[in-house]
Structures are given as structure tokens and as C-alpha cells.
Amino acid sequence: MDVAPFELERWFAEYEHDADVMLAESGVRSLPASDFDTDPGELGYVIPTKGAPDVRAAIADEHDRTADEVVCTVGTQEANFLVFQSLLSPGDHAVVVTPTYQSLHAIPESICDVTRVPLDPPEWTLDVDAVAEAIRPETELVVLNNPNNPTGRQHDEETVRAVYDLAVDADAYLLGDEVYRLLAEDPLPPVTSLGDRAISTSGLSKTYGLAGLRFGWLAGPSEVVEATERWKDYTTISPTKFGQHVARQVLTGREAELREDALAHVRANHEITAEWAREHGIDWPDPVGCNAFLEVPASFENSATFCRTVVEESSVVLAPGRCFGDAYDDYFRIGFGLPTAELREGLDRVSTVL
Known part of the structure; x- marks a missing residue:
């Protein structure tokens, strides 16, 4: 690689x-640690290693999924990495909307061929027809960061749905990196709620000022979750005990x-x-x-x-x-x-x- x-x-x-x-x-x-209970008890692995059931259930409720369709990760970066490693192979193709956080195109480019579809300045709008033209028979994944980093552009629900439909027609998945979704006054529904070819990744770093927790997740169809779990056994095994302890307080009460x-x-x-x-x-x-x-x-x-x-x-x-x-x-x-x-x-x- x-x-x-x-x-x-x-x-x-x-x-x-x-x-x-x-x-x-x-x-x-960043929020101070003193805002939270900081004693997670024994510092062993989180069991089960894809995250505690109550934490996954809280995430699932927000993403129109079940707890079994959520994997907790060490930051959103790991969530995206697991998706790329699980779904892409040499000979495949991915479509990535840019500009965006570099790992969203660099990791796929380390695995397979990638077509970048640029947003149109100065409003940084997305041409859905350009996404359609970029898709090939071997396309396995379309990647959309919404709201977008670095531009701050939020693509509307109609646009996201159109991109999802293109992915479905190509028998591909749509990955929505949504770390900024809840910083919108009126946030869109998570991508994964669109259907069985949709995956959402996110975490607590951006909206809540908790980057040091390194707590994120992916939510999506069961076959994707099972594939990412197999890869996670070779990366971090489980989310951090401390990160999950604070995440539980955020997601189930605050x-x-x-x-x-x-x-x-x-x-x-x-x-x-x-x-x-x-x-x-x-x-x-x-x-x-x-x-x-x-x-x-x-x-x-x-x-x-x-x-x-x-x-x-x-x-x-x-x-x-x-x-x-x-x-x-x-x-x-x-x-x-x-x-x-x-x-x-x-x-x-x-x-x-x-």
C-alpha cells in the first residue's frame, strides 16, 4: 500500500x-475533561469490540439503523479507512467529490482507480451529471463529504438523494462522511437512512469539541458492517475505553x-x-x-x-x-x-x- x-x-x-x-x-x-465523569473503570478492551450495545443503539437511533449495523471506531478517520479497505480492491473504481479531506481520496487511490469530481466555485455546488459521467461499470463506491470540508458547502437533500440513486443504479455504495452534519442549523437526514447502499461515518470530534476522545463510528448495511469488523481486528480492535465512556454521556443524555x-x-x-x-x-x-x-x-x-x-x-x-x-x-x-x-x-x- x-x-x-x-x-x-x-x-x-x-x-x-x-x-x-x-x-x-x-x-x-475543545471542551475540558472536567465537564464529564472521567472514570471508565478498568482499562480493558471495550466488549464487544465494535462498541457497547447501548452506545451503538444511541448512534443507530440517529441513523435509522439497528445497533448491529453500527461499528464504533477510533475517530471518523478509522471509520472511513475501514470502509475503503473493506469495499475496494485493485481493479475497482471509486468516485470522490473534491475538494475534501485528503484521506477521502488518498486512501482509495492507494487501492484502486479514482475519479475526482470537483465542486463548482464560487458557490461550490455539485454537478450531479458530472458524478453520473464519472461512474463506470467497475465503480464500487461514491464518496461525498457533506457539509464539505474545506468549503463549508452543504449539499441539499435532493442533491444527496440524486447521488445515492446514481450509486444504486451502478450497484455501488454511497459513503457519506458527515462529521459536520450536526453543525448545520437544520441538518439533513444521515446518508445511511437513504437505503441499503448507503453508509454514514461521523464522530464526536467536530461538533462537540471532543477531538481528543478519538471516538467515531460507521453505520450502514449489515454486509458492510461485517466486512469492516474483519478489518478492524487488524487496526484498533476496539474503540478506546475512555472515549466510549465519555461518548456514552454525550449520546445518551447531553x-x-x-x-x-x-x-x-x-x-x-x-x-x-x-x-x-x-x-x-x-x-x-x-x-x-x-x-x-x-x-x-x-x-x-x-x-x-x-x-x-x-x-x-x-x-x-x-x-x-x-x-x-x-x-x-x-x-x-x-x-x-x-x-x-x-x-x-x-x-x-x-x-x-x-
Whole structure:
């Protein structure tokens, strides 16, 4: 398995540890561990290894599935990895809507042939006909991240249903990476509720500010779940005991409260960031979630030049668009989910550079 370097993570590795402000963070501000009961008891494996039945049942209720059709994972990253390894083989083909989080196309590309279908700027709309044209007889999987990272575009229910129907017609599956779904004021139904060829992956990192838990899941048809379980025996075996312990508290009692707090926080920061962008003549795409994909100011050659200048002169990390593909070198990703005081500080520092 020969996989491409993860450009965004390599960029973070170079700069994030020494910078003062992380304006490239892609989730909502982190919650303190003191907000939760942090004693999970004995630190053995989670049994059964695909997650405790009550936790899986809570996830299943949200995804129109049964508890047996859910696998709990170490973050959404593992959930996606398990799906790719379980469904794709050399000689297969996958269709991936881009720009998106690199692993959603890089892992499939390490296994089989992949066709990337680009969103149309500046609104980052999805041309369903382009997805149809990309599908081949050997297509096994279509991948859609919704709401989209990095653009913040939320494709509507009609569009998602149309893409699902294309997958069904091709006897393929639709994988919906939905880590930002609940950061929409009016979230769409999860992809997996569409039918027996649909899979949803998600987790607690983005909406709830619990990235350090490394707790995610996949929900889908039984044959997919069984295949991913076989692969999971070779990856992490079970979700983390601590992660599941806190996840249970979120999913079976505090989900509504924590989500509303996160939405209120993002609403306020959204307006602050939008005002900052407009002050600098930068078009604001009004994203869903806590990321925006903005055009690099004209005085800078490309995204890497701009973001490197910002971090070296102001100690603020932004994400170059090129980390999401060479076609996006005129853009940068900014995250506005961090604590509001840090957001204001970071924006002021970038303003000084501009």
C-alpha cells in the first residue's frame, strides 16, 4: 500500500506546535475533561469490540439503523479507512467529490482507480451529471463529504438523494462522511437512512469539541458492517475505553445541550469572521459548519506563500488550499470554531499582515 503524504498534516506538523494561534483548526473549541465523569473503570478492551450495545443503539437511533449495523471506531478517520479497505480492491473504481479531506481520496487511490469530481466555485455546488459521467461499470463506491470540508458547502437533500440513486443504479455504495452534519442549523437526514447502499461515518470530534476522545463510528448495511469488523481486528480492535465512556454521556443524555452550545458558539464566530473577511475585500461564501474556503489575497502568489507569510510574521496558522489539491492553490481554509478571544486575536494578527 503506497499512500501519498498527507499534505495538511505535514503542514500542521511544521507549524502548529510553535504558533500562537491555530486558525486552521477544523472543529469547535475543545471542551475540558472536567465537564464529564472521567472514570471508565478498568482499562480493558471495550466488549464487544465494535462498541457497547447501548452506545451503538444511541448512534443507530440517529441513523435509522439497528445497533448491529453500527461499528464504533477510533475517530471518523478509522471509520472511513475501514470502509475503503473493506469495499475496494485493485481493479475497482471509486468516485470522490473534491475538494475534501485528503484521506477521502488518498486512501482509495492507494487501492484502486479514482475519479475526482470537483465542486463548482464560487458557490461550490455539485454537478450531479458530472458524478453520473464519472461512474463506470467497475465503480464500487461514491464518496461525498457533506457539509464539505474545506468549503463549508452543504449539499441539499435532493442533491444527496440524486447521488445515492446514481450509486444504486451502478450497484455501488454511497459513503457519506458527515462529521459536520450536526453543525448545520437544520441538518439533513444521515446518508445511511437513504437505503441499503448507503453508509454514514461521523464522530464526536467536530461538533462537540471532543477531538481528543478519538471516538467515531460507521453505520450502514449489515454486509458492510461485517466486512469492516474483519478489518478492524487488524487496526484498533476496539474503540478506546475512555472515549466510549465519555461518548456514552454525550449520546445518551447531553447531546442536545452540547450541540446547542456548539451551534451558538459557531453562530457568533461565523459573524465575526464574515465581518473580518468583508473588511479585507475577501468574498465570504456563508459556510455551514466552522470552516471557510477563502480566496488568497491578490498580493500573494499562492496559498503556500500567503499562509507561510502569515505564520512566520504573525504566528497564526492557516491551511493552504494546495493541501486539498493543486487545483485549489488560490484558496486557504480558515477555521472559526476556536474560542472567540483566540479567534479575534488571530484575525487581528492576520489583518496586520494584510
